[in-house]
Amino acid sequence: MKLATKLLSVTAIVSATSAAAVDLEVTHWWTSGGEAAAVGKLAEAFDASGDHWVDGAIAGSGGTARPIMISRITGGDPMGATQFNHGQQALELVEAGFMLDITDVAEANNWEEVIFPPALLDACTIDGRVYCAPVNIHSPEWLWLSNKVYEDLGLPVPTNWDEFVASADAVRAGGKIPLALGNQPWQSSLAFGALQIAVAGIDAWRAVNVDKDMDVASGPVFAAVFEAAANARALAVGSNVQDWNQATNLVITDQAAGQIMGDWAQGEFQVAQEVAGTDYTCLPGLGLNAYLSTGGDAFYFPKLDDPEQEAAQKRLAALLVTPDVQVSFNLAKGSLPIRGDVDLSAANDCMRKGLEVLAAGNLVPGGDMVWTPDTQTQVADLMVEFWKSDMSAADAQAAWVAILQND
């Protein structure tokens, strides 16, 4: 560690002579097409401001990247900044004192006023201090549809989940897969989460996920959710892919009619040069309940014990929230900006729908904020089992309630 700090300070001194530019290593798992383009925008802005973004991309989303981040931080050789889904994931690292307190940056830039919805900043705040800079809002509850599949079959493009299910037989008869679903565990979990809000409605959702009311969770409203999930399971038969973007690709190439996936799927449509509204359709809240949960990504800044570096970290933190960066980053990534005061005239059809939901305040906290990673993993395990076997809806519901009770 000493050697490393020495090396770091050497580079700091060397770069200090050249206009105080500091190399800052940033670790993240954004490597798919749209994601990489979006990270490029961040790096561009940071480089333009005089510092240097050293890219530490690790493919394989949270599962591969997170052990690396945790090991490096606890090993005493941290990166300059690292992506996390904010909420409960990084909580312990903050409590253990590994993370830089950036409250002064937040105050100087008036984050409390500009960051919208405020829940995002709350998720970064622990005991009144701010530890992370949110960069985007991601909502998982979207249904993506291929217009061409429906046009070819002479059907109207569904406007909500119920119509989608109703049209599924025709789609199947037309030789297409109704619902694309990748094999990775979190994708089944995500689809279930989306069905929760769409089918159960917002009040029942809150009762379970926020107030942890287990009577509602085991009640008839959620029984309907599990029935819907069992239906969706039948619709997903035949989509033999692993990754989420391979599943999205089935929709892009019109092999599948639809996919339940977060708004990040839009980046893939964009890379494939499809146009929202004409080539594909997106339905927030699966078209039933236009509520979105606001998880998202945030950057944390591990403590580096070096004033030069620390200053650069704070410069980066401030930069991430500035309107220009917010616009260019989120346009590329297909996510929503974390401030309401930016001009998104370049936004496409889908982002507009998202912005409307956002403006109407139809938001609920994201899964990372209400449940521990442990509970989420167990739910994901259960969902994988459920989606890939013939487990009955009632059994799945009982198992689900048992997991939530132990949270």
Place this chain on the structure above:
Amino acid sequence: MTTASKRPWLLRNINAKIAAMPMIFTTLVVFVGGTAWTVIYSFTNSKLLPRWQFVGLDQYERLWSNNRWLTSVENLALFGVFSLVLTITLGFLLAVLMDQKIRFEDTFRTIMLYPFALSFIVTGLVWQWILNPQFGIQHIVRSLGWETFTFDPLYNPDIVMFGLLIAGLWQGTGFVMCIMLAGLRGIDEDIWKASRVDGIPRWKTYLFVVIPMMRPVFITVLVITTSGIIKLYDLVIAQTSGGPGTASQVPAMYVYDYMFTAQNLGQGLAASTMMLLSVLIVLIPWAYLEFGGRRNG
């Protein structure tokens, strides 16, 4: 024998002891220390970072009531038995074939051995592809006219472990074959001559004379193969990610997922403690057999 006072005993062989320091350090600090650490923290409710909050056997109770863990153990047992038996028998049979004074032995050997040079990640990827029903073997056979042919082990929960096995054997048998072949070459020619003179059939000679003589070879193979089976992780990740559903989950994946994705260190460590325990159950009797008898020799 050991009644001499401590100092001279410590000093005797001092160079050897100094030279063995790295080994002593590794065994005591890394392996014993690391294992102790693992066991101790498996009794806590550590989440993301290790912390001292003793919860007794809670983690173990939860572990053994978890469906995914039970499936993982079952899968590994299935994979382990088949892999061990097949690797050793196939490795031995291939070695016997290669030992028939054949032509092009070098070529054959290289062909069988090269997969060992490739990582499990690569192995998994390639086989995932060959076994993919849409463009792999199934597709080819169907396009040859056999329309109903079905071979999709990676997408069928009942046989997915065998899909992994095909790839695992591909990667590992060549190496085992080489060790076995080396063992066969180490057998004295006279043994063969003697058995020929006595009119003992070849297969009997192999079974009752050669194999017992190759005991150390089998032990080396056993250690290498078993340790590979227990650590099975990369191959599964690359080939199936544990799917379809939980049909190809293995313990190492459970450990890793709970340690880092679920951020429930205690649970992950409880699972790894169970894995280490099962290794010990096999290893301790072996060590007794191996060293217990020869102590005085």
Place this chain on the structure above:
Amino acid sequence: MADTTTNTALSGPRGPKPRKRLSRGNIILYSTLFVVCVYYILPLWVMVMTSLKGMPEIRMGNIFAPPVDIEFQPWVKAWAEACTGLNCDGLSRGFGNSVRILIPSVILSIAVASVNGYALINWRFKGSDVFFTILIFGSFIPYQVMLYPIVILLREAGIYGTLWGLVLVHTVFGMPILTLLFRNYFSSIPEELFKAARVDGAGFWGIYFRIMLPMSLPIFVVAIILQVTGIWNDFLFGVVFTKPDLYPMTVQLNNIVNSVQGVKEYNVNMAATLLTGLVPLIVYFVSGKLFVRGIAAGAVKG
């Protein structure tokens, strides 16, 4: 292509010469070997063929068919252009690092393990068998389990995140199997040699360098092959215990293969896979014979 040539090469010289009793048995023998070889070669065949096809041809279907138009672009892309995150310089970025990690790790791990094996056989001390048993136990420990303790150890030693930290980790985890091999090998060297040298007054290191080392070339070859393969293919340690400017090639391979930019570029993936595996593959193809001789000489007696 490769399997057909082996086939003709096989049946060519085999037929005419030893006509007598070899025929039926040999037909069975060679055809068994041939079938086995198809199983072994198939994946390599698929990899090479796919890496030489363009994407349109891959979408057409048959993964076993040779390419109609040979394309080298996937190889170029995998080596120099594929993007992982922001860096679009393919695998080339990690090659140097892999070499930098490989060389000291191979040397150190083999040096340590050979001394271990030597001490365990020729200079037994009280408890040496216990250490050996623990070492064997160590070979069964899943790497993932040891991440946390090792992070703590390296942090306390102050070498976390450095090249030497990683070298040390490779040495530690290479130790069990290597020590087993060296121990077995040295036990096959006649004890008389050792005793004679002791009578001449040679000490621990004297015997090691002047008698044991010159006699153990074959087992060193085996150890080198095993370590080159293992360390070159390592992903987990390389990525957890170093930082981006030291990341080995496998990290780029993971990023290329796992980060899907829209459509999976199978040809680039396969080319990247082959390029990454090239070093150990060459080592195997070149030294295959020595490998078996080495194992024959050592791994076997115990």
